[in-house]
Amino acid sequence: MKQLIIFNLIFTISILTFGQDYITEVVEHSEENSKCFYCHGSPTYSYYNDVLERKVTKRMNPYFLVDSNLYYDQNHKSFDCIDCHAYEFREFPHDNTLQMEPMPTCLDCHEGDEAMAHYNFESINDEFHESVHSTKHSDEFTCWMCHNPHSYKINARNNKNVKETIIYDNNICLSCHADINKYQLISPKVNPNVIDMHDWLPNQLEHFAHVRCIECHTHTSDNVMVAHHIQTKDKAVKKCVECHSSSSTLMASLYKFQAQENRRKYGFFNAAILSDTYLIGANRNLYLNILSGVIFGTILLIILIHALLRILLK
Amino acid sequence: MYLYPLWVRLWHLINALMFLILIVTGLSLQYSSVEYTIIPFNYAVSIHNITGIILAVGYVLYLFANRFTSNGQYYQFPIKGMAGRVWKQARYYAYGIFKNEDAPFPVAIGRKFNPLQKISYVFVMYFFMPIIIITGIGLFFPDLLPDKIFGMLGLHLIDLLHIFMGFILSVFMVVHIYFCTIGSTPLSNFKSMINGWH
Known part of the structure; x- marks a missing residue:
């Protein structure tokens, strides 16, 4: 009896503690989308x-595969596939000409979007058009x-x-800059080899693990949380003190969000970095x-x- | 009397030079700024690393030499009565020296250091130096450090310890240089460390 009570207690606590992971969120349009995911x-x-x-039976083009787990964990998870894709995709097999459909950009939906005003999509768009991605490449370089x-x-x-943000964001850059197949879609x-190009950087691995590419390669502004103004490599940050100083530029980029909450905790400059x-x-500090100044002065x-x-x- | 053999003088000279360079480059790194620069950050890092390695290698050689030569005996002292001897020496520095009293523990062949020197050199060479070298190695290979130590960022704690030791050793160096002026003439001790004769 005693063992049964203990078992029940452990089981109940386990369910309360870990059970939440198994609660499936019901996402809008998931039923309609399941027809697409059946093949894609x-x-x-x-x-x-x-x-x-x-x-x-044919093999699916790997570039047309969509991971439903990732899809239902992303920003637009509540979307029906045909919110962005042509309605005609509902028909199967698809008409081949549908492949040439133009895809919407962020501003097509978010321009003047008051609910998303805090993201400042218009400024992001302006920054993007000033960036090398836009000025040095064709219109094929879109948000996507x-x-x-x-x-x-x-x-x-x-x-x-x-750290997770750093890995996530750097993987976006590396999806082209470390993959010749995707890179040559637009160039x-x-x-260029990212490792070789950063030969000059001391403690290269430490830097790659603790800052995002955009920390050094973008021009930051107050309007946008994550800078989109990617600059040419000659304008990239190369002076160590731009980050390694009390006026560290990292507070305006990587730690911008945290910096708004706490700038100097327990006397440490740029305390947000210490997280x-x-x-x-x-x-x-x-x-x-x-x-230390008082002690040294007293001794002198x-x-x-x-x-x-x-x-x-x- | 011939008190300082050549290897001690050479080690002491290299140690002092490296120490000075490490203090200047360390301060430059700690107080790095976009507006004013003592030494450009990348140069300060490289110089600090190289001088740190030289200091650490010199320290290991010093430990070996102290173990296998008679120099090690100067760092040994009986605990019993040490507090009284240190107090006697401290009183001399704080009071007796101004009354032209004789030094309570004058330099002799078997007594290179007075009790206050002995205890401070033991702390510096066998306690603070190992800590600053080990933490320095940790900062040289930051990826080897644990992420958290006592709930604090490993890198942050190690760097704080390194800087704290650096501060203590910098204070020691200033006091050490000043105390060296307390000889038969203000420069006599400095000359001794060059020619070996006291």
Whole structure:
């Protein structure tokens, strides 16, 4: 009996503690979308071939595969597929000409969107058009080159784990800059090797793990949380003190969101950085600075008085 | 009397030079700024790393030398009565020196250091130096440090400890240099560390 009570107690606590992970969120349009995921969520699909007069099975183009787990965990998870894609996609097999459909950009929906005003999409769009991605490439470079419409999830505002944000955001850059196939969609150039290009950077791995590419490669502004004004490489941050100082630029980029909440905690300059890492030069402490100055000054004063007395009383 | 053998003088000279460079570059890194620069950050990092490695290698050689030569004996003292001897020496520095009293523990062949020197050198060489070197190695290989130590960022705690030790050793250096002026003449002790004769 006693063992049964203990078992029940453990079971109940387990359900209360871990059970929440298994509660499935019911997402709008998931039923309609499931018809799309039937093929686009599987490595193969089948259709009836009128010419052959039989059912054929083909392999799904891997670039047309959509991970439903990622889809239902992203910003636009409540969307019906045909909110963005042509209604005619409901018909199967799809008409081949549908592949040429123009895709909407962020501003097509979010321009003047008061509910999303805090994201400042207009400024993001302006920054993007000033960036090398827009000025040096064709119109094919759209929002979707970086923000995968089927999986993109905002991080900087929502995720308190800065390291996860760094990995997520850097993977967006690396999805082109470390993948020649995607890179050459918009540029005939050979993709430069990211590691070799940053040979000059000391503690390269530490830097890559603790800052995002955009920290050094963008021009920041007050209007936009995550800078989109990617600059040419000659304008990238190369002076260490731009980050390693009390006026660290990281507070205007990576730690912008946290910085609005706490700037100087327990006397540490740029305290928001300390939630994730420690930055020499940027995280000195006001109180310890004063205390060390007072101690050092007092010792020098004692030495001076001692020396003077030695001379005078000789 | 010949008190300081060549290896001690060479080690002391290298140690002092590295110490000065480490203090200047360390301060430059700690107080790095966009507006004013003591030494450009990237140069300060490289110089600090190189001088730190030289200091650490010198320290290991010093430990070996102290273990296998007679120099190590100067750092040994009986605990019993030490407080009284330290007080006697401290009183001399704080009072007796102004009354032209004789030094209570004058330098001799078997007594290179007075009790106050002994205790401070033991703390500096066998306590503060290992900590600053080990934390320095940790900062040189930050990816090897644990993420958290006592709930605090590992890198932050190690750096605070490194800077704290750096501060203590900087204070020691200033006091040490000043006390060296207390000899038969203000420069006599400095000369001794060059020619070896006291």
